Amino acid sequence: MKSFQPTSELMAVAKRVVWFQKPEDTLEDPIRFLAYAMCYGTAEDLVVLEKAGVGLDEYRNVLDNPPPGVLDPRSWTFWNLKCGRKTVPPIPVRTFGKVV
Numbered sequence: 623m624k625s626f627q628p629t630s631e632l633m634a635v636a637k638r639v640v641w642f643q644k645p646e647d648t649l650e651d652p653i654r655f656l657a658y659a660m661c662y663g664t665a666e667d668l669v670v671l672e673k674a675g676v677g678l679d680e681y682r683n684v685l686d687n688p689p690p691g692v693l694d695p696r697s698w699t700f701w702n703l704k705c706g707r708k709t710v711p712p713i714p715v716r717t718f719g720k721v722v
Contacts, residue, residue, distance in 0.1 A: 623652045623683055631670045639663055656684045657692040660701050678705050690716040 626632050626649040636645035639658040648655050659667055660681065682705045685698075693701075695713055702710040 623680060625650045625652055626655070626674060629674070632674055635659060635663065635667045635670050639667065652680075653684050653687055654689045654692065656680060657689050660684060661693050661697040681705055688714055690714070 628646060628649050632649060633645040636648040636655060639662045640648040640655065648658075656671070656676065659671060663671070681701055685701060685705060685707075688698075693713065698713040699710050
């Protein structure tokens with residue numbers, strides 16, 4: 623997925639949903655940005671993303687490659703159902719160290 627062109631509307635969304643990072647840096651990592659928007663975005667934020675060309679394929683891409691620890695169980699379930707997945711897979715869990 624290509625990074626987003628930094629429009630003023632997208633920069634405002636990026637600044638709000640990823641408050642701890644510069645919006646310019648946020649927009650360079652589209653999967654991470656969309657994951658935060660999927661979890662913390664408002665309806666208005668999602669309209670801005672739709673205007674920027676984000677559709678179900680992009681959201682499915684996030685669900686297929688989720689950044690660790692961003693999506694909460696509620697958002698994970700909602701977006702899987704929104705993207706047409708009848709069975710919601712288990713939410714990925716972050717692991718540390720060697721898995722035995």
